[in-house]
Amino acid sequence: MSAGVNTGPRRIGVVGAGLVGLAVARRLAQTTGAEVTVFEKENEIAKHQSGHNSGVVHSGIYYKPGSLKATLCRRGVELIREFCAEHGLEYREIGKVIVARDEVEVTRLRDLQERAAGNGVPGVRRLGPEELRELEPHVRGRAALHSPTTAIVDYKAIARALVSDLTACGGRLLLDAPVTGIERGGERVAVTSRDVRHKFDRLVLCAGLQSDDVARLAGDDPGPAIVPFRGEYYRLVPERAHLVNGLVYPVPDPAYPFLGVHLTPRVDGSVDVGPNAVLALAREGYRRRDVHPGELLRTLTWPGTARLFRQHWRMGVHEYRGSLSKRAFTADARAYVPELVPADLTPAPAGVRAQAVDRDGSLVDDFRISTLGPVTAVRNAPSPAATSSLAIAEHVVDRLNLPRTSTRNSR
Numbered sequence: 078m079s080a081g082v083n084t085g086p087r088r089i090g091v092v093g094a095g096l097v098g099l100a101v102a103r104r105l106a107q108t109t110g111a112e113v114t115v116f117e118k119e120n121e122i123a124k125h126q127s128g129h130n131s132g133v134v135h136s137g138i139y140y141k142p143g144s145l146k147a148t149l150c151r152r153g154v155e156l157i158r159e160f161c162a163e164h165g166l167e168y169r170e171i172g173k174v175i176v177a178r179d180e181v182e183v184t185r186l187r188d189l190q191e192r193a194a195g196n197g198v199p200g201v202r203r204l205g206p207e208e209l210r211e212l213e214p215h216v217r218g219r220a221a222l223h224s225p226t227t228a229i230v231d232y233k234a235i236a237r238a239l240v241s242d243l244t245a246c247g248g249r250l251l252l253d254a255p256v257t258g259i260e261r262g263g264e265r266v267a268v269t270s271r272d273v274r275h276k277f278d279r280l281v282l283c284a285g286l287q288s289d290d291v292a293r294l295a296g297d298d299p300g301p302a303i304v305p306f307r308g309e310y311y312r313l314v315p316e317r318a319h320l321v322n323g324l325v326y327p328v329p330d331p332a333y334p335f336l337g338v339h340l341t342p343r344v345d346g347s348v349d350v351g352p353n354a355v356l357a358l359a360r361e362g363y364r365r366r367d368v369h370p371g372e373l374l375r376t377l378t379w380p381g382t383a384r385l386f387r388q389h390w391r392m393g394v395h396e397y398r399g400s401l402s403k404r405a406f407t408a409d410a411r412a413y414v415p416e417l418v419p420a421d422l423t424p425a426p427a428g429v430r431a432q433a434v435d436r437d438g439s440l441v442d443d444f445r446i447s448t449l450g451p452v453t454a455v456r457n458a459p460s461p462a463a464t465s466s467l468a469i470a471e472h473v474v475d476r477l478n479l480p481r482t483s484t485r486n487s488r
């Protein structure tokens with residue numbers, strides 16, 4: 078590329094090789110003609126949220142119409158389906174039921190159906206108990222919503238394919254490359270990693286569980302802060318995997334950002350039960366015993382944390398019971414599949430969610446992205462950000478307002 082032909086930024090950096098960072102980097106490399114470099118602190122891609130999630134392509138039922146989550150989830154479904162088809166990756170539309178157990182939940186189901194319609198989610202319909210039983214013979218409930226297009230994928234495989242596309246366009250992925258310094262100087266920005274300074278015209282931060290810390294390096298506000306919530310899973314023993322055909326979810330509590338323990342078939346044929354949501358004592362604390370005193374102190378001294386706990390302590394106690402007792406965890410799942418007994422569940426790897434919390438204790442519900450001169454920071458990208466990753470990439474790259482040099486493979 079010659080500077081005379083393309084007057085836009087020539088060098089762009091991306092921090093984080095999760096699905097969001099990789100999707101952004103790939104789109105930049107494919108559509109702007111810039112030299113793109115991704116920094117990842119780990120020695121592999123998708124090591125955190127992008128490689129430790131439920132593997133679901135959400136259809137867009139839950140999100141407030143008009144929100145970024147609603148818009149980018151719907152667009153993300155379209156893009157990820159095409160991406161999987163183009164790259165020969167699994168994309169299985171196994172469908173999902175959201176099951177109501179009592180009158181309160183039946184009312185919430187109505188609200189969800191309206192949201193689904195507002196968001197243009199195709200094929201969503203209400204089921205009575207008998208229709209639910211036809212679809213899922215082992216599941217019980219008063220009523221349900223069926224979303225036939227909800228799908229499952231292998232997000233790690235998707236991340237690998239994103240890297241192939243990126244490198245095919247000349248992009249670079251640097252592993253074992255933690256970003257420890259960011260200096261903004263007018264139109265340009267310098268990134269320090271392993272004592273080397275790299276200069277860029279633009280920088281995009283997609284640091285997941287560290288998104289607040291990395292944004293602060295660039296001079297962004299301390300808030301919202303990331304409060305890490307571990308999501309623990311069990312797996313059904315193989316001989317009980319037949320108990321569900323598709324995804325089985327509870328009706329979420331609208332005051333709460335997590336979806337509740339669900340049954341999730343995986344593309345490898347296993348069925349996961351979970352995740353719950355308990356405060357993680359380290360941002361990458363996948364086990365109960367993982368504690369990072371400095372991170373924990375920062376979580377506890379963030380003004381929003383105490384307010385959050387005051388608002389949600391009842392739910393917190395419930396989730397801790399499920400974390401400490403397999404029987405209590407099984408009871409949550411038995412509310413939907415009464416045949417389940419604790420012996421049907423074996424422990425499976427946990428994930429940690431990066432939940433952004435504002436200073437006043439409110440959970441940041443929507444995706445949040447901020448801009449500081451040449452730096453764009455993805456500050457909140459919780460679920461459904463895996464589903465939405467390719468659409469978030471479109472949105473972020475549009476915000477950068479760069480001249481496009483190519484539409485080749487631009488999806």
Ligand SMILES: Cc1cc2nc3c(=O)[nH]c(=O)nc-3n(C[C@H](O)[C@H](O)[C@H](O)COP(=O)(O)OP(=O)(O)OC[C@H]3O[C@@H](n4cnc5c(N)ncnc54)[C@H](O)[C@@H]3O)c2cc1C
Pocket residue numbers: 092093094095096097098099116117118119122123124125126127128129130131132133134135254255256257283284285286287291308352427428429430431458459460461462463464465
């Ligand atoms: C338990 C669980 C279940 C979920 N289920 C679903 C689901 O079914 N469907 C769905 O759509 N979404 C789901 N999500 C949400 C989804 O996984 C995340 O929203 C998405 O993966 C976020 O991607 P990301 O790239 O922003 O973050 P991450 O995948 O966490 O990537 C951030 C990367 O930045 C790197 N990094 C951080 N700091 C630095 C630094 N200083 N220098 C260099 N690199 C750095 C990290 O090492 C990491 O690799 C789930 C999440 C969890 C935890």
